[in-house]
Amino acid sequence: MAINTIKDLVAYRIKFGGGFEKELRKIIALSEKSKAEILALKSIEFVKQYKNAFDDSVFYKDLYQKHGLDRNSIKEISDIHKLPVITKAEVRQNTAGILASCKLSVFKAYSSGTTGTPLQVYRDFKSTIKEYAYGHFFQQMHGYHLGDPVVSLRGTLDRNTFSYYDKSNNVLYMSSYHLSADRIDEYYKMIHDFQPKVIKGYPSSMHILATELYKSGKELHIPIGFTSSEVLHDFQKDIIQKVLHTKVFDWYGNAEQTVAFGQFDDNLYREFPLYSHIEVADDHLITTGFINSAFPLLRYKVEDVVKLSPTSNGTCVVQKIEGRDDDYILLKNGQRIGRLDLAFKKAQKVLAAQIIQKRVGEIIVNIVPDKGFSEIHIRVIEQNLRQLIGTDCQVRFEKIETSQLIRSPKGKFNLVVSQRDLV
Secondary structure: OOHHHHHHHHHHHHHOOHHHHHHHHHHHHHHOOOHHHHHHHHHHHHHHHHHHHHHHOHHHHHHHHHOOOOOOOOOOHHHHHHOOOEOHHHHHHOHHHHOOOOHHHEEEEEOOOOOOOOOEEEEEHHHHHHHHHHHHHHHHHOOOOOOOOEEEEOOOOOOOOOEEEEOOOOEEEEOOOOOOHHHHHHHHHHHHHHOOOEEEEOHHHHHHHHHHHHHOOOOOOOOEEEEEOOOOOHHHHHHHHHHHOOEEEEEEEOOOOOOEEEEOOOOOEEEOOOOEEEEEOOOOEEEEEOOOOOOOOOOEEEOEEEEEOOOOOOOOEEEEEEEEOOOEEEOOOOOEEEOHHHHHOOOOOEEEEEEEEEEOOEEEEEEEEOOOOOHHHHHHHHHHHHHHHOOOOEEEEEEOOHHHOOEOOOOOEOOEEEOHHHO
């Protein structure tokens, strides 16, 4: 048996062993409880995490005592506003102090670092297994079962590896770095021959795959798609579902393990029972994680913007993940304009788009055009943009190929790319 196969088998048994099955059963049982029961349990978990942080974290004990709090100051979740909000900068500066467990029992994890240096956090084995269980609960709810054939398009493989088959998990990993018109036939053949039930990946990777297949006149039939790690834009979802014949379900979470939303059949995102507690502000979230006691984050500010559904009545139901607060352009008057995906919402003959800002008050709109794209379609997009940014901003349109879309070193896509600091 090859070394890689042995490693895959060991990893599979650790990841999906008895601990995983136990946590999955807990989540299934929680999902069947009433809203009132979940709120009561959430209050218990919140107090438990507060006491854990106060007792075992140097950072929190010092912080809370400075705010006049002691171990018994928090009686229930309604006391939440007694606690100060902590920011990513504070976590970055106090990583060792926040740790509430022996350093030998944890391992490092990192955020994607879209706004700069990746944030280092810690996880232990228990929180990792819980994370797997919540993720699997979401995917199982939509028809995936362990052992089903999966093709994965994420930043898992390095640039020197085109594909790798994990027999233990029945997953065909394919590089997200080599997606291009030149190699689309290779992707098509491998995926078609593998006959996956599920495709998982970054929205941008699945979007490029679908776009290049569409341009070459090919289609695939993959019943279920799961996207994560980036904002899923409407123009991406439309072509993915059209070309791959896939029903796409999006997962939103973070490396800090303080927030998780899953998209349901009605296209709304819902939180999962006892994963965390979410407070929604206009331009950010305030999150408290429950699954990681080794590195507790209470009232942690997440710079992401969500739009709540009108059906949110005591629970967090999200209509749209609108993006990160840094996905904005800067006007000459200092105004920051975000949520620019609205400019492309009803745009026709556009396969992909990306907005680049190199100078304040100027933007470049890169368009990957479909057949029949013309100046008429450009004018529609510009009119939509003007409604968002006004007239005090120069706009230049350029037609590009899919391969020219700017992505991060790990292959991730942002609709708005700021290069202001580079000019």
